[in-house]
Amino acid sequence: MVTFENVSKEYPDGTVAVQNLNLEIEKGELVVLIGPSGCGKTTSLKMINRLEEPTSGTIYVDGKDISSTNPVALRRSIGYVIQQIGLFPHMSIEENIAIVAKLHKWKKNKMAKRVDELLILAGLTPPSKYKYRLPDQLSGGQQQRIGVLRALAVEPNVVLMDEPFGALDPISRESLQNELIDLQQRLKKTIVFVTHDIDEALKLADKIVIMRQGKVVQAGTPAEIQAKPVNKFVADFIGQERLASVGADSPVYVIMEDAPLVVTPDIDAQLVLEQIEDLGRESAQIVDKSGRWLGMAQLPQVKRAARQGAKVKQAAVAGRKLYIEEAVLSDAAEMLIDADLPIPIVDETNKFVGLVTSNGIAKLTISRLNKQKKMQEQAQLAADGADKKGVS
Amino acid sequence: MYSLGIQSLSEKFLEFWVNFFTYVSANYMKILYLTWEHIYISGIALLLTVIICIPTGIYITRNEKLAPYVIGFANICQTIPSLALLGMLISVVGIGDKNAIIALTLYALLPVLQNTYTGIKNVPKSATEAGRGVGMTEFQILKMVELPLARPVIIAGIRVASVWIIGTATLAAAIGGGGLGSLIFSGLSFIRNDIIFAGALPATTLALSIDYGLKKLQEAMSPKRRAARLNKLAENKAKDSNNQKEMEMDA
Ligand SMILES: Nc1ncnc2c1ncn2[C@@H]1O[C@H](COP(=O)(O)OP(=O)(O)OP(=O)(O)O)[C@@H](O)[C@H]1O
Ligand SMILES: [Mg+2]
Numbered sequence: 001m002v003t004f005e006n007v008s009k010e011y012p013d014g015t016v017a018v019q020n021l022n023l024e025i026e027k028g029e030l031v032v033l034i035g036p037s038g039c040g041k042t043t044s045l046k047m048i049n050r051l052e053e054p055t056s057g058t059i060y061v062d063g064k065d066i067s068s069t070n071p072v073a074l075r076r077s078i079g080y081v082i083q084q085i086g087l088f089p090h091m092s093i094e095e096n097i098a099i100v101a102k103l104h105k106w107k108k109n110k111m112a113k114r115v116d117e118l119l120i121l122a123g124l125t126p127p128s129k130y131k132y133r134l135p136d137q138l139s140g141g142q143q144q145r146i147g148v149l150r151a152l153a154v155e156p157n158v159v160l161m162d163e164p165f166g167a168l169d170p171i172s173r174e175s176l177q178n179e180l181i182d183l184q185q186r187l188k189k190t191i192v193f194v195t196h197d198i199d200e201a202l203k204l205a206d207k208i209v210i211m212r213q214g215k216v217v218q219a220g221t222p223a224e225i226q227a228k229p230v231n232k233f234v235a236d237f238i239g240q241e242r243l244a245s246v247g248a249d250s251p252v253y254v255i256m257e258d259a260p261l262v263v264t265p266d267i268d269a270q271l272v273l274e275q276i277e278d279l280g281r282e283s284a285q286i287v288d289k290s291g292r293w294l295g296m297a298q299l300p301q302v303k304r305a306a307r308q309g310a311k312v313k314q315a316a317v318a319g320r321k322l323y324i325e326e327a328v329l330s331d332a333a334e335m336l337i338d339a340d341l342p343i344p345i346v347d348e349t350n351k352f353v354g355l356v357t358s359n360g361i362a363k364l365t366i367s368r369l370n371k372q373k374k375m376q377e378q379a380q381l382a383a384d385g386a387d388k389k390g391v392s
Numbered sequence: 393m394y395s396l397g398i399q400s401l402s403e404k405f406l407e408f409w410v411n412f413f414t415y416v417s418a419n420y421m422k423i424l425y426l427t428w429e430h431i432y433i434s435g436i437a438l439l440l441t442v443i444i445c446i447p448t449g450i451y452i453t454r455n456e457k458l459a460p461y462v463i464g465f466a467n468i469c470q471t472i473p474s475l476a477l478l479g480m481l482i483s484v485v486g487i488g489d490k491n492a493i494i495a496l497t498l499y500a501l502l503p504v505l506q507n508t509y510t511g512i513k514n515v516p517k518s519a520t521e522a523g524r525g526v527g528m529t530e531f532q533i534l535k536m537v538e539l540p541l542a543r544p545v546i547i548a549g550i551r552v553a554s555v556w557i558i559g560t561a562t563l564a565a566a567i568g569g570g571g572l573g574s575l576i577f578s579g580l581s582f583i584r585n586d587i588i589f590a591g592a593l594p595a596t597t598l599a600l601s602i603d604y605g606l607k608k609l610q611e612a613m614s615p616k617r618r619a620a621r622l623n624k625l626a627e628n629k630a631k632d633s634n635n636q637k638e639m640e641m642d643a
Contacts, residue, residue: 051525076527086522090540090615092622099536100526128630132623134615150526 001027001158001190002048007057009043009214017043019214021057025207027157028188032201035211035237041194042083044211045160048192049075061158076103079151079159083194085143085167087135087150093119094131097149104154118149121179141168145176152183161193165200177203198238202226210234226375227382248330252322252345255329255360260342262287262352265294265313269305272312276302283342285352286316293352296320296344321346324353332356411586419590423575427594430571433489434561434598437496438554441504444497446546449508450534459509466501474499474560478567492561492569499560500553507549511542540615547610551603558599562591 002025009018018040025031033041046052047059050071059066066074079100087096095102097118098111106114119127122145135143144167151159165173177200184191195201201208202222209219218230229235261284263272272284276299284302286294295316297305305315321344322331335343336358343356416423445466452459469477478495485491515538523533539546565573575591578584611617 049525051521072527072529074527075525080525082518082522082525084518086518086525088519088522088537089516092619094622103527103532128626132619132626134619137619 001025001029001062002192003060004044005058005060007044007047007054007059009040009047009052010055017214018047018054021214021216023209023216023219025190025192027190029206030184030191030193030204031207031209032193032195032205033209033211034195034198034201035217037196039211040214041211042162045162045192045194048158048160049078049080051075076100076154077156077158079154079156079189081147081151081159081161081164083162083166085135085140085147087143087146089135092132092134093138093146096135096146097153099150100154106154114153118153122146122149123175141172144168148176155187156189158190159192161191163194163196166196173200180204210237223378223382226379248333249328252324252327252329252332252356255332255364256345256354256356260285260355263297263312264288265311265316267312269297269302269308269310269312269315272297272315273302273306284312285344285355286313287352291351293321293344293346293350294318296342298341320344322356323348329361333361336361408585408589411584412589415584415586416590423572423590423594426570426572426575426591427598430558430561430573430595430598433492433564433569433571434496434554434557437493437500437557437561438550440493440497441500441553441557442550445501445504445549446508449505449546450512452509453512463502463506463509466505469498470500470502475563475566478563482567487568489564489569491567492564492571496557496561496564500557503549503552503556504546505549507545507552508542511545511549512538514545515541543613544610547606551606554602554606555599558595558602562595 002023004021004023007018007021008016010016021044023031033044035041043052047054048061048066050066050069053067061069061074061078088099091099094112094115097115098106101111101114115131116127119125119130124130124142124145130138130142135146138146144164148161148164151161165176168176181204183189193204205222207219208222208225210217210225212233218225218234225234226238229238261275261279261281263275263284263286265286265288276282276284281299283296283298285296288294294313295318297312297315298317301315301317302312305312308314320335320341322335324345324347327345332343336356340358345353345356347353448462452462472480474495477499478491481491481495485494519537519541520533523537528536561569561571562573562576564571565577572591572595576588576595579587579589579591
């Protein structure tokens with residue numbers, strides 16, 4: 001579907017961004033380009049829809065040499081998710097999504113229906129809530145989703161995605177990745193996907209192309225690459241990036257509990273005591289009506305307040321907390337080593353966001369160990385397979 | 393002495409207003425006519441400025457090398473004292489409206505040209521790249537991306553130009569161009585403040601109101617307001633269709 005034949009690109013200032021690239025992307029395949037910053041991923045992508053012209057070599061899309069096609073028609077037939085999102089700041093979300101359809105001169109009704117459909121697909125419901133906003137009235141992650149929707153709007157056969165999930169938090173990223181996998185299984189588009197994140201690559205790719213300084217270092221299925229990295233660069237790249245994905249300096253929200261016990265300050269301590277015991281917790285968070293965190297009430301203090309017939313705010317202790325914007329896992333770990341009590345997480349306006357407990361850290365550790373084990377098994381399996389092929 | 397001074401001052405002030413109102417009530421048809429003439433001269437000059445400067449401004453964003461010369465020319469036109477410019481043009485086009493309109497147009501080139509140029513140059517590259525990426529032609533990028541994003545800056549330039557033109561158009565009377573300037577000039581020659589004021593007041597009001605009008609226009613066209621309007625429209629539509637459903641149910 002997309003073929004690079006000895007393609008090189010030198011920018012006018014002498015930067016060689018891509019060197020002698022050969023790549024065959026089959027129809028319905030999702031190929032991930034990955035590599036360090038500046039290795040030529042974006043440039044390779046832009047040459048496919050002629051936003052950049054190769055200095056030498058030929059690119060074929062659907063069997064046709066694209067240097068002889070009309071660039072405008074070519075771009076309209078290829079979906080493109082831009083690295084810096086690139087929404088039109090003066091157009092509403094609806095107009096942004098519909099722009100390609102508009103260039104294709106779709107009927108208004110059909111366009112409006114399609115926009116609603118896509119917004120629902122991306123979980124931006126109800127569509128009427130988002131359609132008439134401007135891009136800067138959405139969060140960064142939502143904007144990025146709109147960028148993806150815009151590229152998919154007219155169901156092009158080839159879609160180029162340049163770090164489409166880069167600005168998302170881990171949770172939405174994960175859910176969009178799953179959606180993409182779903183979509184890909186149903187629609188079988190040819191997708192060229194650029195990312196920095198090796199986990200994302202391993203999860204999504206039919207084929208991974210690892211690039212370095214404008215050259216392909218290794219290309220193959222995720223299993224092949226994990227089993228037989230061709231050199232130390234690839235091995236390091238897979239290994240390091242993987243460990244880096246969750247580490248001591250990851251933000252605390254990756255291990256935040258999502259359903260801590262929250263009570264208002266003026267309830268009787270007796271009631272809170274019952275709730276704590278029913279749920280098998282050790283503490284309750286005291287949060288006022290506007291969401292501001294007033295303190296944590298631990299089981300012994302709640303018991304005492306209950307005996308005195310006092311309100312729960314009597315039992316509150318407010319010193320222990322971490323700020324979501326700046327706290328990382330190692331901060332949380334240190335606090336938990338000092339005293340094994342839950343840590344409330346608040347934002348800069350002291351709004352309660354969630355709770356981190358030693359339980360969360362334990363879960364994280366176990367899941368990482370499991371993942372490592374699974375990877376080793378997979379790699380072993382793939383290596384065995386490759387060996388067998390070699391023999392026969 | 394002192395109190396006498398104040399008294400005579402306030403007497404003078406009173407006298408001025410009496411004279412002013414007498415003059416205006418006796419000559420309001422003439423003032424109206426001159427105001428119309430003023431609007432006519434300024435309007436055509438402003439229209440010409442816009443017609444010349446916006447395309448030229450766009451053109452020089454595509455041909456950067458020309459930009460300093462074109463903007464330099466507009467700058468010179470703006471720097472020549474306007475009275476001198478009018479005088480020099482007499483030898484080319486003679487006296488009258490035409491001369492005044494050409495002079496005013498030349499005089500006001502700079503703000504519109506400069507703002508069109510910088511407005512388009514300052515459109516974020518990510519937006520034009522995105523336009524190209526989704527398959528817009530160069531003309532569509534200009535129409536759908538660059539001009540709408542540069543619009544506030546361009547309209548700001550037109551506002552400056554319109555105030556300059558209306559103010560300077562008072563000088564047109566000096567070369568037989570008519571307009572409210574002729575009141576000011578006759579006021580000057582008769583040393584009659586009330587007549588000067590009868591010309592200056594409508595000219596100032598005119599300048600302020602067009603400035604205000606353009607500002608409101610700009611605000612109404614801002615993306616935020618437009619998005620809010622679209623939203624309202626959709627809400628009303630939803631309400632209507634709901635009402636209709638209810639009515640059908642009732643029936
Ligand atoms: N328009 C340009 N003119 C000159 N050099 C450029 C231009 N665009 C990119 N480059 C250079 O070409 C090289 C490859 O850039 P490219 O944008 O393709 O990298 P990338 O792999 O997408 O990086 P990142 O992961 O940071 O997005 C870099 O050295 C970059 O500085
Ligand atoms: Mg890039």
